[in-house]
Amino acid sequence: MTRSLDIVFIGLSLSSSWGNGHATTYRALIKGLRQDGHRVLFLERDVPWYASQRDLASPDFCDLAYYGDIDPMIDLHRDRLRRADAVIVGSYVPEGVALIDKLDKLEPKGLCFYDIDTPVTLAKLDRGEEEYLALRQIPIFDAYFSFSGGEVLTRLEKRYGARKAVALYCSVDETRYANTGEPACWDLGYxxxxxxxxxxxxxxxxxxxxxxxxxxxxxxxxPQYPAEIDWPANVERIEHLAPADHASFYTRQRFTLNVTRSDMIAAGWSPSVRLFEAAACGTAVVSDFWRGLDELLPAGEALLVAQGPADVVAVLTELADADRIAIAAAARRRVLSGHTGAARAAELAQTLSKLPANRAYERISA
Incomplete structure (x- = not known):
């Protein structure tokens, strides 16, 4: 175990999982950090969309504070930001470019970036879009934590100038995601x-x-599915599920579908948090394919790969229940042994504990 660390996250959202996968990722990771004795402050921009849909307004595993404008937030938390072992800015944070510039001038002990959208981020930068991160800012971070591993880490360092690119995949809170024992009522869900x-x-x-x-x-x-989608009569629609209901949802499926965004397929090594959550609940996963998938959950052993509708139909109609249960159990074992919030927290803390004690700052232009 590493020494106790003081960490400040500035992320998209911890309080609301509505319409984003960031909240559950942060929750599992920070709970793991708390279990290992680390201290965490999470700073979240107070925006109407998340404020009206909060499902964890007061977490018991970290300090959570909301802010409006950047300057008052930095003034209020200046001492904590400067003395923390690491300040970690997440992807998709509003006014992220301006925020990073101001934090760099503050000279914290360690300044890092946690990219929960790495393939999307890099695709944006390649198009000249700097919505929440500027290309010029990548080299200033002591560590660039990436939701994608494999070849993406080499690209981050060689092409984009990251000092240290580290894979920090999504994870699952194993205390909240487990089979509930409810009978299956759907054959396939998403x-x-x-x-x-x-x-x-x-x-x-x-x-x-x-x-x-x-x-x-x-x-x-x-949420957010267009009204014009033609849903077959045997497809039930649920507008939103709070994280507290996810385990029940996965348990009540014979199979669950994992679908990957195109940028993440192109990058490879980019698992979705839903992949680990479903596996932790003991539900067999049917997934599209991308490079690196077999390193996490080998096809045929811990999940099933489908390229087209015929593959899915065959799985649903031909695979024996015993085989489905065995595949689901293999995935669950792999996830619980290496893809929990506790496992990710240990990986994060280990990297942070090895950051240079006296950082030589390379100033960026404001």
Missing amino acids: LGTYSPDRQPTLDRLLLEPARRLPSMRFVVAG
Whole structure:
């Protein structure tokens, strides 16, 4: 175990999981840090969208503070930001570029970036879009923690100038994600916010199989789906599920579908948090394929890969229950042994504990 650390996160959201996967990722990670004796302050921009949909307004595993404008927030927390062992800014933080510049001038002991959207971030930067991170800022971070591993880490260092690129995959809170014992009521389900680049895969791997198997039951949970989508009659829609309901949702499926965004497929080594959550609940996963998937959950052993609707139909109609249960159990073992919030917290703390004690700052222009 590393020494006790004082860490400040400035992230998209911890309080609300509505329409984002960041909140559950931060929650599992920070709970793991707390269990290991580390101290955490999470700073969240107080925006109406999340303020009206908070499902964890007062966490018991860290300090959570909301802020409006950047300058008053930095003034209020200046001492904590400067004395913390690390200040970690997350992706998609509002006014992220300005925030990073101001934090750099503050000269914290360690300044890091946690990219929960690495392939999307790099695609944006390649197009000249600097929504929450500027290309010029990547070299200033003591560590660039990436949701993607594999070849992406080399790209971050060689092409984008990251000092130290480290994989910090998503994780699952094993105390909240476990089989509830409820009987299955859906044959195949999917949990995820609507995304235009994921929708064709969802159409191919869930909606079309539903049309071909009218006697089976399907479900799609998540917000922001356009009204014009033609849902088959045997596909149930759930607008939003709070994290407290996820375990029950996964347990009540025979199989769950994992769909990956196109930028993440192109990058590879980019597992979704839903992949680990479903596996922790003992639900067999059907997934699209991307490089690095076999290193996490080997196809045929710990999950099933589908390329088209015929593959899904075959899984739903031909795979024996004993085989489905064995695949789900293998995935659960792998996830609980290496992809929990506690495991990620240990990885993060180990990296932070090895950061240079006296950072030589390379000033960036404001």
